[in-house]
Amino acid sequence: MDQALQHLVNGTVLGGTYALLGIGLTLIFGVMRVVNFTHGELYTFGAYMAYGLVALLHVDFFLSLVLATMLGLALGALIELVLLRPMRKADIDSVMLVMIGAALVLQNAGLWAWGGVAKLVPTPFAGTPLVFGPVSVLPLRLFVLGVAATLLLVFWLLLERTRAGIAMRATFQDAETASLMGVRVGWVHTATFAIGSGLAAAAGALLGPVFMVSPAMGDLVGLKAFAIVILGGLGNLPGAVIGGFALGYVEEFGGGFVSSEYRDAFGFLLIILVLAIRPQGLVALKERVG
Amino acid sequence: MLNRRTALLAGLALPALQRTAWAADPIKIGMTQPLTGAVAASGNYVANGAKIAVEVLNRAGGVLGRPLELILEDNKSNPREAVAAVDKLVLRDRVPVLIGAWSSTYTLAIMPKLLEYKVPMVVETSSASRITTSGNPYVFRIAPTSAMEAVAFSTQLGKFTPAMRKVDFLSVNNDFGRGAAEKFSEALAAKGVTIGRTETMTPEATDLSAQLAALKQSDADTIFLTTGVEQQTLALRQAVEQRLGKRFVTTGGSFPDALIANPLPAGNTSFHILFYAPWFPERAPYPAIAEAYTAEWNKNNWEFAGLTEGFRGYDAVLTVVEAIRLAGKPEAEAIREALWKVDIHGVNGDIRFAKEGPAGQESGQNQPNVAIVTLSEGKTGLL
Secondary structure (H helix, E strand, O other): OHHHHHHHHHHHHHHHHHHHHHHHHHHHHHHHOOOOOOHHHHHHHHHHHHHHHHHHOOOOHHHHHHHHHHHHHHHHHHHHHHHHHHHOOOOHHHHHHHHHHHHHHHHHHHHHHHOOOOEOOOOOOOOOOEEEOOEEEOHHHHHHHHHHHHHHHHHHHHHHHOHHHHHHHHHHHOHHHHHHOOOOHHHHHHHHHHHHHHHHHHHHHHHHHHOOEOOOHHHHHHHHHHHHHHHHOOOOHHHHHHHHHHHHHHHHHHHHHHOHHHHHHHHHHHHHHHHHHOOOOOOOOOOOOO | OOOHHHHHHHHHHOOOOOOOOOOOOOEEEEEEEOOOOOOHHHHHHHHHHHHHHHHHHHHOOOEOOEOEEEEEEEOOOOHHHHHHHHHHHHHHOOOOOEEEOOOHHHHHHHHHHHHHHOOOEEEOOOOOOHHHHOOOOOEEEOOOOHHHHHHHHHOOHHHOOOOOOEEEEEEEOOHHHHHHHHHHHHHHHHOOOEEEEEEEEOOOOOOOHHHHHHHHOOOOOEEEEEOOHHHHHHHHHHHHHOOOOOEEEEOOOOOOOHHHHOOOOOOOEEEEEEOOOOOOHHHOOOHHHHHHHHHHHHHOOOOHHHHHHHHHHHHHHHHHHHHHHHHOOOOHHHHHHHHOOOOEEOOOOEEOOEEEOOOOOOEEEOOOOOEEEEEEOOEEEEO
């Protein structure tokens, strides 16, 4: 029972970070129909920005997280303006190829700039865990979970309660009609890609200090983000959150109680099951048309 | 003009090295290491060790009157890339001898290519037993096998207080990790230690909470951790989070140096099986060589703890260059034959090869030395 409780806590912490990863990716796909292969690299970018600011420039840890997210937003906007805007009329395959190329460039630029050796990001949090009965968790992990939850809430409010959010949702539903209604679709695309990128960079800046920062850290994360999005339903925002937690719990309980050897396989087994039974994802009520 | 340290090193390591002006093109030494990817820290350390060995030897006159050139290829912590790196080194760069490839998985992937191209390789790190028992006469390993490491470790069991009664394993899920768990289980069982469960992790995994939560339930007092530097660091940090309260022993010669600048909370002491303990060069089998290597490394301002693995590249280059000198020419087959005659002093100790594997197809295996280093609150000690 104690082990199950610890796995539950671990799965919740892991799921929260997975949700943050998934939501940026699914937002970009939902609004722009762009499969963003740079997502993992933007996560890496955020982690390295946090490392550079905290460890090298000695900027305050919390301010560094904000700055790293802002830099991620800026990089996302740049990618959209330089690479994606000229490809607006291109087919999805061409855009995918461009994004794969951009991901390779970003990863190798990171490698060139930072070297291949993994880095630890210093934090102001105590290294001793908080203990709640039979379970324990580091203060840093709780902080990350709290910030992830706050970011998800802020993002939801942005979508539901602001004019920009309405414009995004309108573009999400029907870009042509939104354009006829006066929505500047081009800027919605830029803002969407920037926000999705900012969320990925925020996830990297938050998780970099929990784990380690290395140029290849985005590879596995990118794969997981796609898994989360597929679980929740492509373009489905609540689905990304639920998919994130589902993947976190399945990996944690499967790895802990069945076999750690197949920990990652449990997540992908879940995806196969979902695709077989509910191909539209866990949350989507019906398949989108058009 | 040679400075004192260079002369000392060259004199100790390769007494008969020719010290003449360059007469021809450089002699190429091919090396593949994981310079990026999951185990990049270790690969970069080993590569740096090789680079400074080449620098030192070139300052001392190279070999056969020619300078040395190290051609380094990244295997990206990936066996497929390791094979591609060897293809490039042999077919395009025409190297007559190789050094590589850190992980047993990468080395095993390369080995058929050695037979195909008939180029010898000095294996500086990989520990899986079958590297030298599968019948590949182009393999010469200076690193210890997991079995050697386990047996050497088991002779020092009496130094642990409280005594080891039962052990579990947390291993990276590849030839290196599984092989270490198997060989340490055998060696420790022979000493009366009870063997518990083995948990594994993929090389890229960063969240090890499921494995650690499962190990917490075991009544074992010690966990043997076998993986690269990055996962060692992650596992030790996450074990504190999960309050495992068990002794950790890392195997394989890697050291989680990031925990010196960012130490674990007080009361957490970890043990590390190393093949060179740079904090204590005076305790090395040949202190003058160890100190010269350490000084050369520090001149580059590289991370100090990287010395723990950098020596592998350093000793590998000394070995290869001695073989080239003995062969009298930089040709693959002559170097392979000469490797059997190598008998030098390296940072780890004596380097000479004994035959292992099926008769007529033997590989070379060196018998290295082992040290156990403790790490507590960012400070190292020698057990």
